[in-house]
Amino acid sequence: MTAHNTSDKIVTAEQLLLSRGVKPTPQRVVIADYLLQTDSHPTADEVLSAVSEALPVALSRATVYNTLNTLKEAGVIKEVLTEPGRVRYDANVSHHHHFVDVKTGKIVDIPADKVEAIGELLGDQYKVHGFQVLFYGELEQH
Amino acid sequence: MTAHNTSDKIVTAEQLLLSRGVKPTPQRVVIADYLLQTDSHPTADEVLSAVSEALPVALSRATVYNTLNTLKEAGVIKEVLTEPGRVRYDANVSHHHHFVDVKTGKIVDIPADKVEAIGELLGDQYKVHGFQVLFYGELEQH
DNA sequence: TCATATATTTAGAATAAGTCTAAGTTGAGA
């Protein structure tokens, strides 16, 4: 299966892993592939069950966690924290934001340019209850 | 002990709880009080040890969790999600953002108005590696 | 005040997400 990465070129999960220096084992390929073709921001457990049922070979929970960490360290995927106690994963590693529907829990990507005029905006597509900007970086001394 | 809430009036933790319809038991008062006078965005465990050591009476872990959930539901405090696997708490319930120092883990509040021109900004006080806008709200149908 | 109902707190058991460990499997290169 193929998927779009941040560039416009269509790449296979295998090619993507190779390009990031990750050995494309069958388990890693199938997990990366699943993340590339979904927009559902799944948890590790959701990855495990989705991939397991579409797969003949068994896949262990430990491998799912190992692989997600490997892919994250290699820059192939990103963590998304939206709710307490669970980590979600996103194969869209471009700079973007997230909109969480508080009723359904659905998470959709918001392109970075949409957020330039952060206050208003999204007005006709989304009912924004609130938003949280989370900065990562370094404090200067004192 | 007294603390500033979002208004300028100085209120005791007890007065704050009463105003939010939460019965001010000693345990709740001491926990709310601790949160009001710190800016460290502590986890439940950090609340437990900080409050326990400053307290003659024992305080159980379950009470800390119960109280944090009660205070959150009453709007006295907010959850802050910055890292996987841990929930932090903030008695500043005004609309504001957070800056996480990736070296030290220190979390500081960023006033909402600072974020109006989100891209540049913070330039001379902080080295911003990146930021994440997290929206909460509701999707319109389709 | 006393009795009773209700809310709160507690210790510890239970759960859930994630990590670790040690053994087994795989595959690339000599």
Next chain:
DNA sequence: TCTCAACTTAGACTTATTCTAAATATATGA
């Protein structure tokens, strides 16, 4: 083909949090 390092695995372990059931405290009404 053999070997070694990398990878995967099951299940034990850890950590954060919730649940349970009993004990305690508080409020209410006679």
